[in-house]
Structure formats: structure tokens, C-alpha cells
Amino acid sequence: MNIILNKAREYEMNHEGAIKLQKPDFHLASRVGWMNDPNGFSVYNNEYHMFYQYHPYSASWGPMHWGHAKSKDLINWEYLPTALAPDQEYDQFGCFSGSAVTLDDGKHLLMYTGVKKVKLPNGEETDIQTQCIAIGDGVNYKKHPNNPVITADMLPEGCSKVDFRDPKIWRKEDGSYLCVVGNRPADGSGQVVLFSSKNAIDWKYEDILSYNGNRLGKMWECPDFFELNEKGVLLISPQDVLPQGYEYGGGNVTACLIGDFDNENNIFKEEINHAIDYGLDFYAPQSVLTESQRRIMVGWMANWDTNGLQNPGREWFGQMSIPRELHVINNRLIQNPVKEIENYRKNKVEYQEVTFKGNKTFEAVKGRRIDLEVIVKPSINCDEFSIKLAQDEVCYTAIKYDVKKSLLTMDRKFSGCRRAVLNEKSAIVPLKDGLLKLRLILDKQSIETFINDGDKAMTMLIFTDLNAEGISFFSDEEITLNLVKYDLVK
Known part of the structure; x- marks a missing residue:
């Protein structure tokens, strides 16, 4: 050698x-x-x-x-x-x-x-x-x-x-x-x-x-x-x-x-x-x-x-x-x-047909090593829906959806970055049969978003301390939400 x-x-x-x-x-x-x-x-x-x-x-x-x-x-x-x-x-x-x-x-x-x-x-x-x-x-x-x-x-x-x-x-x-x-x-x-x-x-x-x-x-x-x-x-x-x-x-x-x-x-x-x-x-x-x-x-x-x-x-x-x-x-x-990631899913938490307006959290829906599936059905008057991930009192990373523009945005500018760099990215995402389907893989300091059964993907690193585990949802008008969350455990 x-x-x-x-x-x-x-x-x-x-x-x-x-x-x-x-x-x-x-x-x-x-x-x-x-x-x-x-x-x-x-x-x-x-x-x-x-x-x-x-x-x-x-x-x-x-x-x-x-x-x-x-x-x-x-x-x-x-x-x-x-x-x-x-x-x-x-x-x-x-x-x-x-x-x-x-x-x-x-x-x-x-x-x-x-x-x-x-x-x-x-x-x-x-x-x-x-x-x-x-x-x-x-x-x-x-x-x-x-x-x-x-x-x-x-x-x-x-x-x-x-x-x-x-x-x-x-x-x-x-x-x-x-x-x-x-x-x-x-x-x-x-x-x-x-x-x-x-x-x-x-x-x-x-x-x-x-x-x-x-x-x-x-x-x-x-x-x-x-x-x-x-x-x-x-x-x-x-x-x-x-x-x-x-x-x-x-x-x-x-x-x-x-x-x-x-x-x-x-x-x-x-x-x-x-x-x-x-x-x-x-x-x-x-x-x-x-x-x-x-x-x-x-x-x-x-x-x-x-x-x-x-x-x-x-x-x-x-x-x-x-x-x-x-x-x-x-x-x-x-x-x-890949389907192999499903072998590491544990502690399933599920909520079905939850209708709300404003801010919403769910018990046990949190974490930084998770597999989260979300299906959103906006009402006819809804303009904006968002999810905040890796959230604490100071930091979060947002996934925002503009219903009227069919625009999905990942935004990490509040994730802990201290530099003036590009921190958000958007994609055109029309609703599919009136629904927005997201699958989010979080693994410590990364978020991978798979949209509408894999039609598009968005990947982003985040800079947030691992103690920030909160997840919350927001809608400006009434929406119906289905979600399934798994911890990813080795």
C-alpha cells in the first residue's frame, strides 16, 4: 500500500x-x-x-x-x-x-x-x-x-x-x-x-x-x-x-x-x-x-x-x-x-380529518429524527398554510404554501443562520385533486420534502440546535388536515 x-x-x-x-x-x-x-x-x-x-x-x-x-x-x-x-x-x-x-x-x-x-x-x-x-x-x-x-x-x-x-x-x-x-x-x-x-x-x-x-x-x-x-x-x-x-x-x-x-x-x-x-x-x-x-x-x-x-x-x-x-x-x-427507511419507523402518531383555523399543535408531533406525512385540504377562502419545524422560542424553519399562487416555499432564515445568504426557495406546486400532500424526512440538521407523491422534492440543511423539536401548523382560513408521524429510530 x-x-x-x-x-x-x-x-x-x-x-x-x-x-x-x-x-x-x-x-x-x-x-x-x-x-x-x-x-x-x-x-x-x-x-x-x-x-x-x-x-x-x-x-x-x-x-x-x-x-x-x-x-x-x-x-x-x-x-x-x-x-x-x-x-x-x-x-x-x-x-x-x-x-x-x-x-x-x-x-x-x-x-x-x-x-x-x-x-x-x-x-x-x-x-x-x-x-x-x-x-x-x-x-x-x-x-x-x-x-x-x-x-x-x-x-x-x-x-x-x-x-x-x-x-x-x-x-x-x-x-x-x-x-x-x-x-x-x-x-x-x-x-x-x-x-x-x-x-x-x-x-x-x-x-x-x-x-x-x-x-x-x-x-x-x-x-x-x-x-x-x-x-x-x-x-x-x-x-x-x-x-x-x-x-x-x-x-x-x-x-x-x-x-x-x-x-x-x-x-x-x-x-x-x-x-x-x-x-x-x-x-x-x-x-x-x-x-x-x-x-x-x-x-x-x-x-x-x-x-x-x-x-x-x-x-x-x-x-x-x-x-x-x-x-x-x-x-x-x-x-x-426508498422503502427501507420504513423499517426504522417507530411510535406512530396519527390525526385524521382535523379542521382548524389559526395556529395548531398536536401532542407528540415533534422531533428532529422523524418521518412526517401531511395531507392538507384548503377551504375555498384559504390563502396561506404553513408548517414550522425544528421550532423553539427563537428558531424555526417554515414550509409555506400560497394557495392562490400554487407556490410552496421552504424558508430557513430563522433557523439559526447568522450570514446574509439565500435562505429560501420556492416551487410551483398545484393542488392535486384539491389536496397538498407532503412527506417530510427530518434528520437532525436536514429536511427533505417530497411533494404530491414524489412529483417534486425540496432539500434543505438547517442550522438549528438539536433541542429545538417543536412542530406547529398555521392556516389563515379553515383547512382540513390529516397527518401521520413516526419517530425514526435505529
Whole structure:
């Protein structure tokens, strides 16, 4: 084992004990140090494996390693030793995002972006980003002697040789392999390029799978492509997006492109696109096909513009979303928490057909590790309904619904944040058969909201002390409310 990798493994073992109690209970968090994008989300030897962008030595971004954990049920995660470290000439600046697949011989292959810095003739430095592989047994991985296996020299004229990263590999039914990689064309926007291989080692360029044309931000990071419910689905994470109504916020966002895919000729024709998550803290999603043929997605539950707000003085930063099961219905990506979370539900509390106006609380409806289902039927005169979560005398986070505008807003400006940053986000949510249906997963310092049976999702971190457990409801006019609340207990 090389010195750089061994150092990371020793460090995480020696430092993880002191921070265990700070972490969420039902979301995979960084073992120590910094976590961002999910990588290598895969099934290997009948277990789920999750790797992640990782800087073990501080709670801030640094030279990228791959952290590693595994799970039998997508909820309980067991940490494994650091899988990759920046220890080769071609990845000396970091082992950036990538994916994983199982080979015919039973080995586990990781595909990642290696980054190194080179000095230009004018004295400036630039990145060289290439795609590399490492093969192993689920714990230890050896980088391939042919690395890098995909280089920017394989791209057509006009494609950026600097922004070329985040390979997502998958296996076709005929046993061959495809991978998509994020790239920038000559117009400076974003695109996703496609490569093919017969053995996952020797690769050739195929085509541009999808092109941005400056319609949705700039560079398209972390692409993921799969077929689901007879549709082709491309997940992307565009950078530097200008807000587009309530569909896409500004900055770095996530988007889902849905269309037809010609499997024989590897041609994708986009029909529609929409946001994946309408909250503030969801990025770089990656999916896996389970052995039961479910498509499961997980994202990094953070925001590049506000990630420093929660880590002053802490030894760790970063967590993943609850894994979400996906479907495509009427050209829309539907997402709901995986059914496995229901195995951790305890202490059911239920209220049915409660009609009220003004403020309302319910006995035993409180907590910071809960699964809460709410169905609201507003009266014809109702303008506003809201839920306050993680509430005490000072702090709360609100979910507000403007009935007339069909506008759902998550608002954390009173959650304990002491910085002038964006703290609320909204989405257009029409009533469904006269009802608003919400499912809220709270896990210490995060709230994930699933709306109208998974039609939309909104994810947000909060900054509130864990002693703030109150939950209250408000309506300006009469409404009828049904709710079911469970504690989430390990």
C-alpha cells in the first residue's frame, strides 16, 4: 500500500470516534473531514457501495480522495478504508468524481477523473483532466497500468481539454460498456460526451450525447444516464445557472433531461427537462440499478455557495440525501424515499380529518429524527398554510404554501443562520385533486420534502440546535388536515 493512501486510512481511523455523535443518523456523512459528490454508487457482492469525494484532513475542500462505505439496506452504512488517494502523476491534484461497475471476473472497477496541474508557456497553471480506472475487491483497489484510459486528445476539435470530468460507466446487455463524461464545447457552455469499450479498459469516442447551447448554465458536471420506464434519462449538474422562474435557481443546480434513446445507435433525443430538486442543498446526484431492478438515486446534500456555514470549528462536513427510488411518469422524474427507511419507523402518531383555523399543535408531533406525512385540504377562502419545524422560542424553519399562487416555499432564515445568504426557495406546486400532500424526512440538521407523491422534492440543511423539536401548523382560513408521524429510530 502506498504512503499517501495509508496515511489517509490511518488518519480516519484515529479521528472518527470524536465526531460520531454529531452526525445524522439516517444519512451517510463523511467519516472525517470533508465530503462532496457521491461516487461509485453500485451493487457489489450483494451490498450497496458508496464512495464520495473526500478530504479527510479538514472540514474544507482539499486534494480529493475517495471515501468509502457499504450498506445492506441503503440506510445503515459501514465505513470502509479510503479507496483512492492522489498518488500518481496523472492524479496528483486529486481523484475527482466517477462511478463503478462489476466486471466479468467478479472484480469491482472504479472509473474516476484524475487531475494534475501543468504550467503553460505564459507561466499560468491549468488542469489536465483525464479518465482513469482502478480495480479491486470491494476494499482495496489498484490503479490500472494503462491509466489514463480516456484523455482529452480523444475528443473532437472544439471540445475543452480542461473541463472534462466525472465519468459514469454502465454495462449494456451485450456485455460492452458505455460511459458519459461532462465536457465544455467551443461556445463555453456544457455538453455530455459518450465513449464505448468492449472491456472497460480500451475506450473510443462515440459522439456528443447531449448539448447545452448556453440554455442551462455553463459546464455540465456529474452526468448520469440510464433508461427507465421506456425513456432515456440524463441527470446533470449545471454550473453558473441564471435563475429561470421557479424551475431553476441560480448558481449550481441539478437537472433531469428526459427523452427517447436509440439503444443500438446510442442516440438520445431530449423531449423535456426539469429540475431534480427545488431546494437549496442537493447536487451531483448519481444512481444505481439494484438487483431487484429499482433505480435508486442519491445526491450530495449541500450547496457550493453556502457550504462554509456549517463547518466552523468542526472536524467533518458533508452528507448524502436519503436514497430515492425513481420512476418516469408522464415525462417527469418521480422520486420518493426508498422503502427501507420504513423499517426504522417507530411510535406512530396519527390525526385524521382535523379542521382548524389559526395556529395548531398536536401532542407528540415533534422531533428532529422523524418521518412526517401531511395531507392538507384548503377551504375555498384559504390563502396561506404553513408548517414550522425544528421550532423553539427563537428558531424555526417554515414550509409555506400560497394557495392562490400554487407556490410552496421552504424558508430557513430563522433557523439559526447568522450570514446574509439565500435562505429560501420556492416551487410551483398545484393542488392535486384539491389536496397538498407532503412527506417530510427530518434528520437532525436536514429536511427533505417530497411533494404530491414524489412529483417534486425540496432539500434543505438547517442550522438549528438539536433541542429545538417543536412542530406547529398555521392556516389563515379553515383547512382540513390529516397527518401521520413516526419517530425514526435505529
